[in-house]
Amino acid sequence: MAHLITTLPIQIVPADLELARQAAAFKSGKKMSYADCFAAALAKLRKAELVTGDKEFRQVEGELKILWIG
Structure with missing residues (x-):
């Protein structure tokens, strides 16, 4: 599983x-x-765009940029 993650175009961000x-x-x-x-x-x-289809994020729509999918 760990090897699979390293092949994807993602970045792991620590929670500071x-x-x-x-x-x-x-x-x-x-x-x-x-x-x-x-x-x-x-x-x-x-200041990034959040890509989601989860309607739960409608609550923060005015506070960040969202790209709605689905």
């Missing part, structure tokens, strides 16, 4: 204090899973 704080801020005010809060927080902090 800034990322954890932003995820916690989302979690405290939104009805989202903690994992989704981390994804949203990472997109927000990196």
Whole structure:
């Protein structure tokens, strides 16, 4: 499994204090899973576009850029 991950075009990002704080801020005010809060927080902090089809992210649509699929 570990070998498979290294062949994919992804980057593993460690959860530092800034990322954890932003995820916690989302979690405290939104009805989202903690994992989704981390994804949203990472997109927000990196000014990146989050690609998803998960309607749960509609709660943060005004705070970060989302590309809706599906």
